[in-house]
Amino acid sequence: MTDKAAEEKRLARVWARPRGWGYFSDVNNSVVGLWYIAAAFAFMLFGGALALIIRLQLAVPDNGLVSAETYNQLFTLHGTVMMFLFAVPIFEAVAILILPAMLGARDLPFPRLSAFGFWCFLIGGVFVCGSIFFNAAPDAGWFMYPPLSTEQSGIGADIWLLGLSFIEVASIAAAVELIVGVLKCRAPGMHINLTPPYGWYVLVVGAMILFAFPPLIAGDFLFELERAFDWPFFDVTRGGDPLLWQHLFWIFGHPEVYIIFLPAIALLAMIIPTFAQRPIAGYSWIVLSAIGTGFLSFGLWVHHMFTTGLPSISLGFFSAASEAVAIPTGIQLFVFIATVMLGNVVRTVPMLFCLGALATFIVGGLTGVMIAVAPFDFQVHDTYFIVAHLHYTLIGGMLFPVMAGVRYYYPFATGKLLSRKLGIWSFWLSFIGFNVAFLPMHLTGLLGMPRRVFTYGAERGWDTLNMISTIGAFVLAAGFLLFVWDCVRPKRGQAYAPRNVWNAGTLEWVGKVPADDYGLRSIPQINSRYPLWDDKDLLATIDEGRGLLAHAREGRRETLVTSVLDAEPVQVLRVGTPTWLPMLAAIGLGGTFIFPVWKLWWLTLGSGLFFLAVLLYWLWTGTGEIPEKQSKDIGDGRRVPLYVAGPRSTGWWAMFITMTGDLTAFLAVLFGYFFFWTIHTDFPPVGVDGPGWQWPLMAGGLTLATWTVTLGARFANAAGQVVLSRILLGAGLLGAAASGLALMAGPWTTGLDPTSHAYPAIVWGLVVWVVLHLMAGIIMQAYCLARSVFNRLTPTHDADLWNVTLYWHFTGFCALLTALVIGGFPLLQ
């Protein structure tokens, strides 16, 4: 056997997917991505079925098909499922599947994290969806506005809050994975200006998730404290305000629309150039618009709150920002139109979906510009006009592009082509059905039909339009079902598609058909944006193993880590292998979120401890491993290290990104404090003198000390003073515990009762938030101490300590800020 054949065989063995039941312990992106996509589509079908019941109920006036209570659950769950269980996860699912191949990596940097995210998503999704079968689904709208959702009976709101907080863990895990993937795992030579547009969008959307989702997590945290322990954040009678929830929800909710839209547009940015058979026109323009949209979309949240009685000037600012976001969005669309016009378009089914998407989205975008004008919004707020607008943007901006993407990437994922005939049928049924269903809703809305009513009187004159919408909805459903059938129908007898079936130019299409588990045979040097079109030797270089990392000599799964801007190889990263740990961790964490719904605190605690144990075992055995040698030959005469620490390592980046999100969540809770200050003339209220300044001052000092000794431990360790480093870590443990106690002592000793008023509640809320983080910090310090004692952390292999110190930069800052605010701000009043 030749060397090359042996290399190939070893690669295949190292990357082989587990068989039998073990298949579900796999963590490779190509497998987890498929599971993710399948699960997201299953939830989508469920959400669609709910929508059909809604449409049946509204088909005729005074209909009694479902009761008002059931109807409330139906529309709440429909919105929730489509947003949280389909639209966002499908982005992560598709990205996990295709991104490594597109960037020329063997896998994403943290495959086990991807798998963990998937299991969290699946467990949380089944939990939330399953509630409707027990008549316990949330029923206050997908935005869960209090007081409707706080004062109603039942556990629906808890299921929503806890279930979705849990699912957001999956979103953030995927965001971390994808950002680090795009920044650090591109093939050598793939400078940032050569990154496929999809990579740029993933980067922008990943960053948006970090700033958009945490405020909702903070909101969920406050909301659940109110529901479970009666802390009155949203109760007006005790100093709270429901508008706080609306702010936190929409700071998440509006960017979320773009978090959904941009990845779908990213698919168009990959598909359209292929079928136009030319590079995308205006590459830098599309990057500009992705980044611009990402930023501006955060300035739009109050446009969901135009009718809540905010001052006109606030509405003015947000109306202006809402109009401004049309500029970068428009640029994106013109780039696509220009690409189509400059190229020779190949007529294919994915292209048909792309064009349908553009046409539909433009209608939704135009009505969006109308609604951004505050007085028009006053008129149509909470009518079916809004329902029509949002479905045009989401279906045109997300569903059709995703359907185009699924059809386009189907041969990439499975090796088989979908049926052209079924595709054309499914497109026209979906496209016509969609327009028949939603175009009349603009009129229904203008005629005054409110959203979320379960029935209406015949005298209103809305019946014909509603009947048309219902018929359209069923035609759309038929088109979608045809699409699903095409994807799942057995294809054993069908021949494999040719390699690079669409004659695309980007790297994900170099794979063989059927695909090898290890992806690329070897990692090539990239010199252009569409290497398959520009480099005629590329396929041969890859297939003959003349690229980098063509072997797995040590029997380990490895991928190449490169520098952020110029993609110079900096490390060979050993990535996770199949294991049940991510699934077990997800089960443990799931219990921690699910048991509190029924206030089963002991089970919650048990689940939490189980999660922690699994997590520690996972980290101990699977991360920060000291390699058997310092560097390794990756081919082409290059040697790169196997172990790096600090900002050069992927782990540090992951921690940095996670902590950015965490800091955002903290700032959202802190925003609550100052929000209450703005709405109250006396804050703290008269007669409340906690938490005083003494204990917070002490807590702040202790936090600073802890922070310093943790940093000192890193320096001491790097200088070879291992004993001193351990002593400092031990001191850090005590310091963290003491600062937590001091922080709690303030409100405790001054008798602040969190159930009495929003002020003590928000003070306690901040304290609880920080104390939980200090506890996590203690566990991390203890972990490093143990690693050091067992020689898994040495002066030259100190990645864990770098990451923990980074955690402490953020946590120390949050604790200090909390101490200053709760102790110092009342003194200023």
Place this chain on the structure above:
Amino acid sequence: MSAKRAHNEVERETGHGTDLWRVIAAPIIWAGHFLFCYVYAAIYCEKAGRSASLDHPTTVVIVATLVALAGIGWSTHHIWRVRARSLTDHDFEYEHNTPEERHRFLSHVALMLCVLSAVAVLYVTIPMLYLGTCQ
């Protein structure tokens, strides 16, 4: 732009490398300006009451706008040379595999984001010029 060069960085025709932070500087200024204007006006109106005149906040917002535009202008100035360089060789595709090309690409994106951010800052200021009270 950092004066310190990466070990693999080539001698640039258009100055030192542009990094990702430079690209998002202008949008960050927009975000800062936007948040400042909104938070300032919201607190002012909440504390002063709905009938309060907006004369004072208008002045503050205009000053903030001038500061923001100055910041964006400063950022634009720094990448202007690169733009001139890009215009002279009529190549806006930035598809070569060199650090110089990456630098010009990021500068081009940064420059356009400066324009977008300046427009967005002006948009946000417009309502302030037309409204008289906190109503």
